[in-house]
Amino acid sequence: MVQGTTSDAGKSILVTALCRILARHKVGVAPFKPQNMALNSAVTIEGGEIGRAQAVQAEACYLPASVAMNPVLLKPNSDCGSQVIVNGRAIGNMQAKEYHEFKPELLETVTDAHRALQEKYSVVVVEGAGSPAEINLREHDIANMGFAERVDCPVIIVADIDRGGVFAHLLGTYELLSESEQQRVKGFVINRFRGDVSLLESGLRWLEERTSVPVLGVIPYIQNLHIEAEDSISQNQKDNAASRYQQLKVVIPAYPRASNHTDFDVLRMHPQVDCQFMKGVQQFNGADLIILPGSKSVRSDLQWLIESGWQAIIERHLRLGGKVVGICGGFQMLGKAIHDPDAVESAAGSSNALSLLNMETTLTGEKTLRNVQGVSVDKHIPVTGYEIHAGVSQGEALDSPVFSISHKDSSETFFDGAINQDNTVLGTYIHGVFDQPELLDSLLQWAGLATVEAFDYPAYRGQQIDRLATEVEKALPFELLKSLLSLPVEKA
Known part of the structure; x- marks a missing residue:
């Protein structure tokens, strides 16, 4: 021991x-x-x-x-x-x-x-x-x-x-x-x-x-x-010499109960990406992509996000042509509202969300836990990952899904995620989407990186x-x- x-x-x-x-x-x-x-x-x-x-x-x-x-x-x-x-x-x-x-x-x-x-x-x-x-x-x-x-x-x-x-x-x-x-x-x-x-x-x-x-x-x-951090956000960044070609700037709001931030280790290691976690909006000086990570207490983190001024930052970022991604709890925040009638995470009630996707989420007592595999809807690029979330999302936004997936132990196919009509806001429940080299390349190109240098994160890890x-x-x-x-x- x-x-x-x-x-x-x-x-x-x-x-x-x-x-x-x-x-x-x-x-x-x-x-x-x-x-x-x-x-x-x-x-x-x-x-x-x-x-x-x-x-x-x-x-x-x-x-x-x-x-x-x-x-x-x-x-x-x-x-x-x-x-x-x-x-x-x-x-x-x-x-x-x-x-x-x-x-x-x-x-x-x-x-x-x-x-x-x-x-x-x-x-x-x-x-x-x-x-x-x-x-x-x-x-x-x-x-x-x-x-x-x-x-x-x-x-x-x-x-x-x-x-x-x-x-x-x-x-x-x-x-x-x-x-x-x-x-x-x-x-x-x-x-x-x-x-x-x-x-x-x-x-x-x-x-x-x-x-x-x-x-x-x-x-x-x-x-x-x-090596992936156990809990706290790792302070290790890639070597400065390896970072001289950084061409895409990614900012991740570090709200109090952010979870599974290891989803973004690949971005922090990628030689062309400058990926930063930020708490205060005063640090924000523009970005190509803003990512909302998962959350263990999604309504309270949403409240923190709004009260800290990040909602205004995100809305301005989109007006200036930037892109936004939400993962898991961050995906839920992109909708119009989050409901917690049974006090699953906090006091019972509802919260108005960012209204960037036309959907609402209801938190449920039973947590979704599953490994998934499938393809992206637009380019049929393979995806594997896992889901860990309490909540069911519904709304018109889900009619434009991001992935077609199945459980690893089932042949049944279903859809995940949503992307808006302007092709600027994307959300998914799947953790690990950035880890796969081909899908990573596609997402970085979508975010604004014209020519992507191949980076095999699983091999690097x-x-x-x-x-x-x-x-x-x-x-x-x-x-x-x-x-x-x-x-x-x-x-x-």
Whole structure:
């Protein structure tokens, strides 16, 4: 189990790297995170919902994502509450205190999911959540040491030296653990180190003498590495040298509950695209394309969008010849109204939307979760992706759909999305539409890029996972991993 001294210490990245290292050495391996809190999610092979990071880790293992890899997912919809998803399905919304009291019932759920993976794979690499030293959350813990103790799992602890105070982070975390928890810590890992490792040696010796826990490795800071972010919007952009040909400007309003922003990683990496997330309209200085992303709380994010001045910006942008795309919740915002009669996301009621498409959406208690495939209506370009949304849209705008699609487990065909008569506003429920090279080229041309340079984002993403694994394996050699995992290596 990989635990971290803080959020964003490198747990997800390290698990991704370990999964790819083991898979490349023909070890049957799968990722696991008992409890995740994130607004970025993915649809699994079973049609359930898990955290996006575990889907990336599954890709690192050359596996399809499964609900067993993340049995509990929390999707925050307020400062004190979240939608709770168990084994891929939403069971309702809970306030923080209510969920804390509910956690003991989930311990069997996460243990059973972990056991199911253990029965199929030689190694299960577990990712913790936040920090194991959060004293106020120790009781009923299912995400860190509480889970490790339950399944008798050895632990390594990772810290990010780029934040500063790495020895305080590691020592403080270790000393706040109970004696039995300390005994299962098999080593420390220092992440994102810049410079000469020999300068760390005195500190490493001191830490090992103080704790009797070895420092297993020091992972270097990997420049311009792109691995999909677990939740927060990644600050990594493409290398400036690779950005000199940028010809299309894309702006994405970053509303408070924006979800699945990894949909746009491909745009941030594309050499011809300048893609920026923006909160305040004062930063806006024109664009070719404005994209409204998904939202976990679509009516409140819509209100934020309007009150922040983005509606006026979008309307002016269209008058000046710009294009607008809405994905999932952003698609719903493009309509005339959003209704929530059953208080699915917030207080019951209705909200006037942007009125850029002639349709209305009613939020429903049952969430649509499905992997889809099909073609674009206009050019018959293949599309694959996934849907995660609560709501049904109706109206004349849907008579001009964008995609003809089917479920991956069904031959029934249906239509998705809408495009306006002026060919300037486009919406879809499908996540991942920009990831496919041919469809990406078509959408960028529609947005105003005259000549598009080919960019295969799925291949690039795989190359980045390989690059990460190669660098981490230099710091944590396979022979060391075999010792930590008590492997005789078994063929997958």
